[in-house]
Amino acid sequence: MPSQQNKIIIDKIVEATRYKNYVIDFCLSKINEATAKEGWNDQKAMEITQSINYKNFRDAIYNSFVVFDEVELETLLKAYEKDPAYQTQNVMTNNKVLINNLNIFANDIVKGKYLFK
Numbered sequence: 001m002p003s004q005q006n007k008i009i010i011d012k013i014v015e016a017t018r019y020k021n022y023v024i025d026f027c028l029s030k031i032n033e034a035t036a037k038e039g040w041n042d043q044k045a046m047e048i049t050q051s052i053n054y055k056n057f058r059d060a061i062y063n064s065f066v067v068f069d070e071v072e073l074e075t076l077l078k079a080y081e082k083d084p085a086y087q088t089q090n091v092m093t094n095n096k097v098l099i100n101n102l103n104i105f106a107n108d109i110v111k112g113k114y115l116f117k
Contacts, residue, residue, distance in 0.1 A: 002065055012077050013065075013077050027105070030109070064097060
């Protein structure tokens with residue numbers, strides 16, 4: 001797990017790249033697919049949708065940046081803040097491990113693993 005200081009920089013990178021929105025939109029897309037495929041009623045779809053919580057995925061993001069030191073993270077942050085093209089194509093959307101983890105996370109949401117009972 002990265003240091004507390006590095007987590008702060010990673011959070012800023014996530015904000016600069018709008019990755020949190022990407023995660024939520026990805027999960028919503030998986031829920032919409034499941035709703036259509038499984039014929040869920042509006043109530044079930046709403047319950048599953050309300051179980052999306054970015055904080056449940058944040059550690060996966062932190063872990064994907066553990067190999068970067070503070071200087072490298074600051075350099076990435078500056079690049080992302082400077083160039084809006086990075087808001088759609090960046091180290092997170094191109095990281096195969098993170099993409100796989102996001103698929104697992106979204107599928108777990110669809111399966112109801114984050115529902116509060």
